[in-house]
Amino acid sequence: MKPSCRIVYSCRSLSFFCFSPAKCHHTLANTSSSFRLNSDQSSLYPFRILGFRRLIDHTQKACGVPSSCFGQSGVISRSFRLETTNRGVSVIANVSSRVRDFSTSIETRVNENNFERIYVQGGIDVKPLVVERIDRDENIVGDEKSRLEVGVEDVFVENLEKLNLAEVVSPRREGSDIEKEGWRLLQDAVVTYCGNPVGTMAANDPGDKQPLNYDQVFLRDFVPSALAFLLKGEGEIVKNFLLHTLQLQSWEKTVDCYSPGQGLMPASFKVRTVPLDGNKYEEVLDPDFGESAIGRVAPVDSGLWWIILLRAYGKIMGDYSLQERVDVQTGLKMILNLCLSDGFDMFPSLLVTDGSCMIDRRMGIHGHPLEIQALFYSALRCSREMLSSNDGSNNLVRAINNRLSALSFHIREYYWVDMKKINEIYRYKTEEYSTDATNKFNIYPEQIPLWLMDWVPEEGGYLIGNLQPAHMDFSDPKNTPWSYHNGGSWPTLLWQFTLACIKMGRIELAQKAVAVAEKRLQADHWPEYYDTRTGKFIGKQARLFQTWTIAGFLASKMLVENPEMASLLFWEEDYELLEICVCALNKTGRKKCSRGAAKSQILV
Template identity: 70%
Template sequence: MNSARRILIGSRNSSFSGSTPAKSDHTLSIANNSLKPRFYHDHSNHHLFQIHRTKGIAQKFFGLPSSNFAPSPMHFSFSTFNSDVSTFKVRNFSNSVETRINDNNFERIYVQGGMNNVKPLVVEGVHKDDESVAGEKNLGGDVNASVGKSKGEDSEVEKEAWKLLQGAVVTYCGNPVGTMAANDPGDKLPLNYDQVFIRDFIPSALAFLLRGESEIVKNFLLHTLQLQSWEKTVDCYSPGQGLMPASFKVRTVALDEDNHEEVLDPDFGESAIGRVAPVDSGLWWIILLRAYGKLTGDYSLQERADVQTGLKMILNLCLTDGFDMFPSLLVTDGSCMIDRRMGIHGHPLEIQALFYSALRCSREMLVATDGTKNLIRAINNRLSALSFHIREYYWVDMKKMNEIYRYKTEEYSMDAINKFNIYPEQIPLWLMDWIPEEGGYLIGNLQPAHMDFRFFSLGNLWSIVSSLGTPRQNHAILNLIEAKWDDLVGHMPLKICYPALDNEEWRIVTGCDPKNTPWSYHNGGSWPTLLWQFTLACIKMGRIELAQKAVALADKRLPVDSWPEYYDTRTGKFIGKQARMYQTWTIAGFLTSKMLLKNPEMASMLFWEEDYELLDICVCGLSKSGRKRCSRGAASSRKGKRVDRREGFRILHNSLMEEEEAPDVICELENVQGLVDALTAVRWKRQQDAVLELSEHGIVLIVEESGCLQAKVYLKRELFIRYDYNARGGRPRFGVSLGHFVDCLNAFSVPAGQSISSLVQIQYPGPDMQLLLKSVDSLDASICAEIRTRIPDTIAWDYNFEPAGANPLTFTVKSAALKEAIEDLEWPGSSIKITLEPDPPSVSLRAEGHGDLQIDFMYYVNSELLVAFQCDHQASFKYKYKFLRATTSNMPSSVIKENRGSKLSIGRGGMLKVQHLVSIAKPSVSHPYADSVGYQQPSRIAHIEFFVKPEESED
């Protein structure tokens, strides 16, 4: 047999343990017909690796004894471009399950396929004498490789904005620590606008991080952390520990006649107008700490003892028990971005959205110890209760408005629907005509007998970003903004709130505040800094065209108007009466929006997806007392069928499903194990969403990851015994939890060897309805399942795969060989280069990272591994290892056993397509119903396709 593969391990300019390097490089080439290794030598410096593998690809395919692969832990010894030698000990190398919280109620984090919640590989650097730790280096290139690489050149407006942002940087002891609120050279009385505000710095920090500049953000996080422990008093009273300052200023203090010292002077609200408490400062600090780790890959910062202590102090301050009856955070007026009296005291939406985000961040970042278990449990319970509270009681749309309009009042019972005793007369007249049919939003505040129906932009946008709202609510919020574009965006995005308070209401609520006159400042003014949050929300929900439209408005006006703080009038046509020019967060918000639009894949590191396990947590279920009763059921009680909002899916026994007239699709399938195998093949994360598209030709299931990886499972109608398609007005398309779908199907699977098959019926009644699964073998009992569907968060990418030239570049590899080759190419932080050579015909897969590892497939007529090959010119492209691995990591055992072969094609621009075939087992017994529909026994094959985008060239 002539096919061969080569394993090449090497590095340039390498040495080992300080010894003089030998002038050779070792290349191991192993052919199928020979067990003797042949060594090739050249004159580059050698590199020694000890690789621990239980059974590698060379051993499995070529019968090498296990002694050829040393069982020692992996150690790398190499030098960089200088002569200093370092030894690196790798930890957490394998892609296995990592448990961060040792309790059944807490989140488990898996490293299989997805990296959203997983820390990248970290290696510890050691001096050549192995006696002292030199520091830490991050090898998680897959996390931050694209940070700082913008697509396309900056426009002149962007260049001006970057220059202004750099000019606003504040230094402390020679190091950047933040940006001042405004840097107008013509402003002779800056008041506190020359200070560094925590909330104002957030868009600046994100702009720097997206550009690859992290030092200023790290310094900011650490110095504000030090300020947290300062003693603060207002009129001889000290607020609780953990309070973060609203702002700080760098002052120069004279030590003596010749020496001076820089000090940080924080403001915890004792100097602010109105003495407002900066509640949002600590929440924004936590959010930025997570963003820093996500965008840089440096998770060591959040693991530091002082950072963990500061994090716990903020959480303890927020989670302290009080008199409040509800999970929302109770605050005073002016405690957030709206820092003047505007009638938001109580439970404002902005604070709740930031609170929810901060809790989710903390849940990811807290180091699990015996001392933090109770805190993590409290976070989980609070998150579950808060999400239900906001989704249920803050949401208004046309349907909810009709419900409130008919509310009964003065209800005294545990089952009261009008829990807050809201009087229907509170519904403002403007709202009845303003709210669109297809949109909705979260109200600004909720208290006993009071609903603040104003639309607050930041709270609603951040509810989308954090998934505080349901996917349906998130889409509805953007639908409302689009429908009411003239009111909420107008000439300058984005209204801070709508509508403005005027006349007597303005006098009572604001106290006749001259700065908050109608349609000015916080009272209906337009704030350009909200642009970056709007952009992030639009990217998450697949509405990028809305963000582009808003950014285009800002692009035209902001530089001409000298980057003002806010705009006045109903449509934002005039610069604010008291607006500061060259406002830093206006500049930074614009830059962040532009960078997110250029690199939308980076946005996924800044928002959160729905966490269905979190929604299942209910503190009511933890009590053994019969007195406690869960209020969620009563809250969801409405006319008609009630669906528990926490429920992802449920299995019901000995019951029959309600029949609906003419469902969009009814299909029946036997032996669902083949379908389970096909769907499992595209499930590379524990929590994974999928989109199902139904048509007269069958079902397509689509899964995506970071805009760089897409998988499709094609289930043609011929796979089913029965397939009735009745949809009208377009092909149905809906989202489901892939994990729940597979788990439900598993409930219907028949153990291997059992002669009796199980016939399963799948129904999709129509839009906004649940996916129904039911066994139909028994006449007196059935197993039924309901899976909640939702509006897809994003539109699937159109990969538009086109051949790279006149002749396609394709090759087919035995499926088992492909899977083993990719597994053996595992290399931390590496990319995989796939090269096709026409002469000699071959395919090479090369891992390029800290050292090189290469596997070659040589094509010959009698080859048993590379079974087909077509290439008329040399082609080479790089792909992220984690995306390439996802194409084979869950390959079904049936594919490995049959070993038909997996086809790989490289299209225009380097797009890689990987195709597998999965057998759906033929029926073991016939069913009378099958004959009545003319069932013919066709080939029962499910097609699986993966599309992997190549890495961008550095040229």
């Protein structure tokens, strides 16, 4: 007997054709940035897609969708081509900007003279298609008009059949053995809820008798899996993941009768089966907000990763209706309000407790770890791009811009370490008291280890900061050197390294790293991490068949082969942020800007 669901999103999104999307797996909206429809099929029915425009009027009535939602101007940036003999047909997916019409909440709307209460569970998945004809022959105008007179009913039926059969042809090569194994393992790690995929478990080692919490879906761990699925054109699992974790956001979990701030995303969740009366049972989602974690640490990075993944879904799949939904906008604002709330901190960086990021154990990284600051910066830029423009969000957008400006300067000034900065710190005076102090964080030069002199290159430098600028501690007593979180090698970071290489025009470095991983990962059974300075040994306590190791490799492989896709996942630097100073906007005189004295050097 099939289980019932306590949290239901099982209904797939409505399409503008009013047929089940499950029957049409290869939709035009879910493909890569450039593709060609099968030439044999398109030559048989070269102009039938032109009938879609006439179908819209009929379809909107059957679906009960207001006519004003069709033909609006939210055009995505991809172009689709149909190869024909004499002309090209450009199909542009329209995005409706009327979010309220497709809200996930129950809304009261006016339809002519009647009031209706409607509930759309998944928004609109397949956007209306508008056909834009590009004529390349002066003598085809008359022929085109006659071809458009095809009966609507015939076009509707035949195009649906053809759309179901159409195969998106990609020039991708045949995958290697390691890629095939990786995709098989990734599919085996998929977790379903009420029959729908909602994520991937952290590790799926068949020989592991005590999985602990590695059989759960972690938000941070799912990100590389999500990117691999998106780059392959499979967006359903990512959309389900985003919506289900959004619903878990409002759950209250307590430790010693105390609940964390509203808007916190869980670290992970598990699908559990709960028995009911008789032979019935139901599936429920059980989130972990840190109340079960080692050290009872709330996950700060989960909400930041959720925002970043939400933008990536829209950019890669071209489906911006998800981020425009009312419930998604509300969840986004809740995360931002939690991160931007005033506290006792003096810095624009995000103050977090120990173990609240990828280094999820209490290891002395309390304060302002660099990982959180990088995620915070990315999440703020993503949010600024996705927030709906209305009077209610203007103050939030202003707060985001101000925080981005201060954070950009702070990270570049105080987290950048090169030989010049080390030499400056080496000559620091301590116990300085003034607003013009050079050693603002009272760093003791004796903290600088001897090995750092050889490690920092003569040219260039590093953004470092396991703790914060005030605590330049280069040792970690809870990890042996070059192991686990103290210098261990994590294969999952390969996809982030690949993105950085492509952005900086050094794709050959990414290709070299992917080649090294290709030789090791399959033979070593996809370990969680490696030990030693050069990563020679599999980690002493590393889990095998680690999902984000598999997904990180697959995503990197696809990015290297299609580097143009990487531009959808990062931005160019916004140097105007460094020029904006909030202090100059303050007319009370109570704020004193310290940027002038701080600019010893800025990375540009």
